[in-house]
Amino acid sequence: MADVILKADDLYKHYPIKGGVLRTTTGHVKAVDGVSFELHRGETLGIVGESGCGKSTLGRVLMRLEEPTSGTVNFDGVDMYSQGGSAMRKLRRDIQIVFQDPYTSLNPRKTVGDIIGEPFEIHPDVVPKGGRKAAVKELLDLVGLNPEHINRYPHQFSGGQRQRIGIARGIALRPKVLICDEPVSALDVSVQAQVINLMEKLQDELGLSYIFIAHDLSVVRHISDRVGVMYLGRMVELGTEEEIYQRPTHPYTQALLSAVPVPDPTMRGKREQIVLSGDVPSPANPPSGCRFHTRCFKAQERCSVDDPELMDRPDGAGAHRSACHFAEPRVIVETIDVSDLVPDSRYASTDVIDEDAFTDDDGVAPADAATMADRSHAMGESEGPLDRPNDIHTMIDDDPAEKRDPRA
Amino acid sequence: MSTSTTKSAIPESNYKAGADGLLLEVEDLFVEFHTPEGVARAINGVSFDLRQGETLAILGESGSGKSVTAQAIMGILDMPPAVIPSGAIRYCGQDLLTMNQEQRRKSRGPEISMIFQDALSSLNPTFPVGWQIGEMFRQHRGMNRSDAYAQAVRLMERVAIPGAKDRVKNYPHQFSGGMRQRIMIAMAIALDPAVLIADEPTTALDVTVQAQIMALLAELQEERQMGLILITHDLGVVADVADRAAVMYAGRIVARAGIEDLYAHPAHPYTRGLLESIPRLDQKGQTLAAIGGLPPNLTRIPSGCTFHPRCRMAQDICRTEEPALRTVGNQQSACHFAEEVLNG
Numbered sequence: 001m002a003d004v005i006l007k008a009d010d011l012y013k014h015y016p017i018k019g020g021v022l023r024t025t026t027g028h029v030k031a032v033d034g035v036s037f038e039l040h041r042g043e044t045l046g047i048v049g050e051s052g053c054g055k056s057t058l059g060r061v062l063m064r065l066e067e068p069t070s071g072t073v074n075f076d077g078v079d080m081y082s083q084g085g086s087a088m089r090k091l092r093r094d095i096q097i098v099f100q101d102p103y104t105s106l107n108p109r110k111t112v113g114d115i116i117g118e119p120f121e122i123h124p125d126v127v128p129k130g131g132r133k134a135a136v137k138e139l140l141d142l143v144g145l146n147p148e149h150i151n152r153y154p155h156q157f158s159g160g161q162r163q164r165i166g167i168a169r170g171i172a173l174r175p176k177v178l179i180c181d182e183p184v185s186a187l188d189v190s191v192q193a194q195v196i197n198l199m200e201k202l203q204d205e206l207g208l209s210y211i212f213i214a215h216d217l218s219v220v221r222h223i224s225d226r227v228g229v230m231y232l233g234r235m236v237e238l239g240t241e242e243e244i245y246q247r248p249t250h251p252y253t254q255a256l257l258s259a260v261p262v263p264d265p266t267m268r269g270k271r272e273q274i275v276l277s278g279d280v281p282s283p284a285n286p287p288s289g290c291r292f293h294t295r296c297f298k299a300q301e302r303c304s305v306d307d308p309e310l311m312d313r314p315d316g317a318g319a320h321r322s323a324c325h326f327a328e329p330r331v332i333v334e335t336i337d338v339s340d341l342v343p344d345s346r347y348a349s350t351d352v353i354d355e356d357a358f359t360d361d362d363g364v365a366p367a368d369a370a371t372m373a374d375r376s377h378a379m380g381e382s383e384g385p386l387d388r389p390n391d392i393h394t395m396i397d398d399d400p401a402e403k404r405d406p407r408a
Numbered sequence: 409m410s411t412s413t414t415k416s417a418i419p420e421s422n423y424k425a426g427a428d429g430l431l432l433e434v435e436d437l438f439v440e441f442h443t444p445e446g447v448a449r450a451i452n453g454v455s456f457d458l459r460q461g462e463t464l465a466i467l468g469e470s471g472s473g474k475s476v477t478a479q480a481i482m483g484i485l486d487m488p489p490a491v492i493p494s495g496a497i498r499y500c501g502q503d504l505l506t507m508n509q510e511q512r513r514k515s516r517g518p519e520i521s522m523i524f525q526d527a528l529s530s531l532n533p534t535f536p537v538g539w540q541i542g543e544m545f546r547q548h549r550g551m552n553r554s555d556a557y558a559q560a561v562r563l564m565e566r567v568a569i570p571g572a573k574d575r576v577k578n579y580p581h582q583f584s585g586g587m588r589q590r591i592m593i594a595m596a597i598a599l600d601p602a603v604l605i606a607d608e609p610t611t612a613l614d615v616t617v618q619a620q621i622m623a624l625l626a627e628l629q630e631e632r633q634m635g636l637i638l639i640t641h642d643l644g645v646v647a648d649v650a651d652r653a654a655v656m657y658a659g660r661i662v663a664r665a666g667i668e669d670l671y672a673h674p675a676h677p678y679t680r681g682l683l684e685s686i687p688r689l690d691q692k693g694q695t696l697a698a699i700g701g702l703p704p705n706l707t708r709i710p711s712g713c714t715f716h717p718r719c720r721m722a723q724d725i726c727r728t729e730e731p732a733l734r735t736v737g738n739q740q741s742a743c744h745f746a747e748e749v750l751n752g
Contacts, residue, residue, distance in 0.1 A: 050614040051585075158702050188469040189641060193685035193698030200695070215614060218644075222687030222696070259619040261644030263686060265667040268648055275623060276616045278570075279584045 005209050006039040006062070006095075006177055011071035013054075013061050017284060029284045031057040032068070033233035036310070039177065044203065044210040046224030046241075048217055048256070052280055054233040055213045056100075059181045062211065063097050064088070076176065093123055096175040100182035102162035106154040112165055113150040116140070119172040126173055139168040142205075144198055160191035164198065171202060179211045184219060196223060217260050221245055229253045232283055232291040235310055239320030247315040249327035252292050257332040272332070290324070298326050423500035423519055423602070429460035430500075431603055431635045432481070432520075437495030439476055439659075441706075442488060448706040450476045452659040453495075455733075458603065461633040465646040465667070467682075468656035471703050474639045477656075478605045481637075482522050483512045499603070517548050518599040525608035527588035531580040537591050538564070538576030544598040563594040567624060586617035590624070597628055604629070605637045610645065622649060643686055647671060655679050658704050658714040665739030675741035675750040677719050713744070721745055 011032055019026035031054045039045050047055045060066045062073060064080060073080040075091060083091055096119075099105035106115055116136045120127050127135045137147035143164040154162055163183060170178050183199070184192040200223065202208060214220050220227060227244040229237040229252065237250040248254050255274040262271065276295045281287055287294045293303035302325055312319040316329040425431050439451040451473045458464050468474040479485045481497055483504060497504045499519060504512060524530040532540060541563055542556030551559070557576060564572035567590040580588055589609060596604060606625065610618035626649055629636050638650060646653055646667070653670050655663040655678065663676035674680040684697035701718040704710055710717055716726040725744050736746040743749060 050616065160702065188703070189643070189682060190469060190685050190699035191702070193687075193696040194700070196687065197696055197698055217615065218687045255616060259615040261618075261622075261642070261648045263643040263647045263671065263683065265647045265650075265671050273619060275619055279586055279617070280614075 003041040004038045005041045005076055006211075007074040008038070008062065009036050009072045009074070011035045011058070011061060011073070012069040013057050013066060014069045027284050030233045030286060031283060032061060033283075033286070035071075035230075035233070035235050037228055037235060037238060039209055039211060040225075041176075041209055042203070042207055043225040044212050044223050046220035046227040047211060047213045047230060048215060048220050048227060049230035050215065050256075050280055052232075052283060053230040054283065055215075055230050056181050058230070059097065059179045059211065059213050063095060063179055064092075065097075089123075093126070093173045094176045095179065096170040096173065096177075097179040097181060098163075098166050098170045098183045101186055102159050102166055103186070105166055106162060108154055111151050111153055112136075112140070112145075112157075115154070115165060116168045116172055119169065123173055135172075136168075139172055142171075142202070143168045144194075158191070160187050160195060163187060163195050167195075167198065167202070171206060171208070174206065175208070177209045177211065179213070181213045182215070183212075185214065185216065192219070199223065217257060229256065232280065232286050234291060234323065235321075236292065236324070237320075237322045238310065239315075239322075243315060243318075243320040246331070247317060247320075247329040248332060249313055249315050249320070249322040249329050250292075250324045251296050251298050251326075254330050254332055255297075292324075298324075300326070421518065423502065423515075425460055425500055425602065429462075430457060431460055432458040432637075433496070433498040434477070434481065435496045435498070437477070437480060437497065438493050439473075439480055439485065440491045440493060442491060443707070446707040449709055450490075450659050450706055451480070452709070454656070454659070454661050456654050456661065456664070458635040458637060460602070460635055461629070462652070463629065463636040463638055463650045465638045465640065465650035465653040466656060467640065467643065467646055467653055469641055469703055471658075471706065472656040473659040474656050475607055476659075478522065478607050478637065478639055481603075481605060482516060482520060484516075484522075514548070517544055517601065519601055520603040520605065521596040521599070521601040522605040522607060523589075523592050523596045523609050525611055527585065527592045527612075528580060530592060531588060533580055536577040536579055537583070541591065541595050541598060544595060548599055559598070560594070563598055564591070566597075566628075567591070567594045569594075585613055586620060589613060589617075589621055593621075593624065593628070597632070597634075600632060601634060603635045603637070605639070607639045608641070609638075611640070611642070618645070625649070643671075643682065655682075658709055659706065660714060660742065661733060662715065662742045663740065664733065669737070669739045673737070673739075673750055675736045675739050675746045676743045677721050677745075677749055678715050680749060681718075681720075713742070721749070 012034060013032040014028040014030050016025040017027040017029060018024065035058060037045070047058065049055050057066065061068045068081065075095060078091065080091060113133065113136050116139055117132050120132050120135065133150070136150060140147045140150065145161060145164050154165065157165065180199070184195050187195060196219065199210070203210060212220060212223055221241055224241050226238070226240050228235050229244065229250065231252050237244060237248065237253045244253060245257065248257060255276045258272060258274040274297060278295055281294060287304070289304040289306055290308050293299040296303065306325065308323045308325045310321050310323040313322045313327040434457070435455050437451055437454045441448040441450055454477055456464065466474045466477065476485070480492065492505060495505070499515065504515070531537065538557050538560040541560035545551040545556040545559050546553070561572050561576050564576060569575060569587055569590055583591065609625065610621050613621060622645060625636070628634070638646065640646060650667050652664070652666055654661045655676065657678050663670070663674070663679045665675065670679065671683065674683060681697070681699040685699055687696060699718050704714060712728045713719070713726045713731050716722040719726065729744070731742045731744045733740050733742040734746070736750055741749070
């Protein structure tokens with residue numbers, strides 16, 4: 001885990017604002033404004049934040065789809081932004097992206113085979129020409145789609161299936177790092193769970209590292225090992241999943257967590273909610289000092305002048321990186337007893353069993369194992385993995401007519 | 409910020425809620441869309457009721473018919489292609505479906521009103537927001553322009569838009585997403601409706617803004633004792649605000665329950681599947697129990713129980729016989745094995 005595969009150092013991405021008759025630059029939108037972090041091999045780093053906080057721009061800069069204004073990214077020992085031409089092309093094989101919107105990120109005029117096979121066209125030495133079709137079919141199978149559907153077009157698939165196509169394209173070159181920009185935000189809950197499970201399975205099988213960008217805190221918690229919280233182009237808190245969700249020290253993280261509705265009616269009115277006033281300020285003109293001070297419930301004089309650094313600050317049980325002068329741990333989400341929801345053994349049997357879906361080794365880090373055991377009681381999972389339903393990523397898409405009307 | 413309304417112009421309502429506060433009854437409603445690819449059966453026999461001061465959540469995924477239900481109640485379905493072959497929607501005892509256009513138009517706003525999901529595309533970009541809020545008063549109460557603007561300012565203050573007086577003549581694009589949603593709410597509550605339908609009111613918003621909007625809606629409902637129909641796919645939001653919930657799947661209500669029962673003892677496999685497939689902030693598991701497969705195409709709804717191709721419990725009977733919505737314990741479920749799901 002300690003092995004760093006990607007290290008971003010002080011990344012900036014400013015977009016010029018042109019104005020006036022002469023189209024002179026009148027200001028800058030500071031989309032990413034000094035972000036540093038590292039990604040370890042085989043881990044998932046979640047990036048959360050509200051819309052406009054710069055998380056998607058960060059993903060694009062990391063892919064070098066956008067050139068950063070300044071800063072460096074060290075990818076597996078190589079300085080990414082100093083690479084040119086063929087060296088960069090070679091590097092791109094190792095870092096790929098899955099986009100948010102499965103409806104616009106696939107070319108409607110190309111077949112699924114062409115879309116997933118395109119990376120092989122660009123990097124012809126990965127798979128010899130004759131073997132491409134077989135490679136694409138293998139990929140389709142890997143992401144839970146029917147390999148027979150290789151000649152279909154994107155509109156013949158549902159949103160969840162399209163996102164699987166996007167993932168297949170992303171993993172076609174066997175990258176080391178996959179950047180996922182809101183990969184499940186456009187999907188319905190039941191389908192969202194299928195795609196999340198698929199991504200976890202692929203990570204185990206292919207040893208991928210994920211940068212998982214999303215605004216849904218529950219999804220990020222579920223999939224991430226470490227989490228970074230962004231606000232107005234800055235990383236305000238960075239730590240392990242447990243540190244961020246159980247001992248958050250930054251007031252913004254605390255407010256964000258408290259705003260997530262918990263799907264349990266018995267918790268109504270019992271949860272502490274920090275309701276932030278106002279909206280996120282414009283990234284073209286961010287507040288002085290700490291950027292969050294205009295909405296912060298803890299703000300004092302000092303916050304409007306003195307910009308807090310993202311550094312280790314005590315969180316009660318240890319220390320993790322937080323950018324607040326008054327960093328203090330606060331318990332937001334209470335673990336509750338939901339033992340009523342004991343999974344039913346009958347649910348374990350189904351006619352669409354995917355045998356590979358369950359290996360007991362889920363890649364749980366030892367640190368997590370204790371917490372897992374701890375919570376497994378509350379989750380009623382004590383009866384073992386047999387009680388879990390099996391049809392997690394098997395699709396029912398055998399019937400060609402089964403496709404949903406895109407307008408439905 | 410008192411809620412004094414101009415008494416002179418308020419017309420007497422022709423509608424009186426039932427003795428037990430009953431406002432709205434939807435009975436065995438069917439809606440079809442006639443498309444070139446065939447007939448899409450969007451709603452297949454939906455029934456529910458709504459009382460004063462109550463929040464009813466309609467839960468479902470995309471394509472389950474929840475928005476079409478709302479549009480049918482509001483009378484804003486495009487007909488054609490939509491057809492309502494049978495069913496009744498009774499508001500205070502009077503069937504909205506048999507009314508003429510003029511009566512229905514008069515009911516939209518003062519009696520039943522609606523908040524749409526996407527505030528940016530629901531507001532007219534070419535008119536100031538104050539003009540759009542004021543339109544309610546001009547059209548329904550015959551107010552003059554300046555009075556209508558004054559009412560708009562009052563409503564914008566009520567929905568906590570800072571600097572309402574200065575912003576009343578701003579255009580929708582000058583507001584943030586959360587503020588636009590507040591403007592939509594201001595328009596919807598302008599004429600003190602008895603029933604408010606909120607169709608995914610916070611889906612496009614960030615969580616911190618969602619919390620603000622939901623708090624505002626709850627406050628307004630408490631204040632005005634409106635019946636609120638909350639349409640959403642977000643189980644978290646429902647748990648926070650609803651009194652009762654109806655779960656829709658492929659145009660049918662498959663489960664109906666008080667909110668606590670729905671989450672603690674789901675009596676339908678679909679409800680149960682939904683609850684198990686959401687990653688929760690307060691629990692961290694490794695594999696989510698997703699529901700396999702896809703929601704059905706509405707032009708080819710499966711025989712028997714519509715959920716059977718995706719159901720973990722499906723038996724032969726599920727493929728042939730459509731289960732009726734029936735009472736199990738203190739909730740309702742449309743499943744042949746509801747008792748087993750409930751006690752399982």
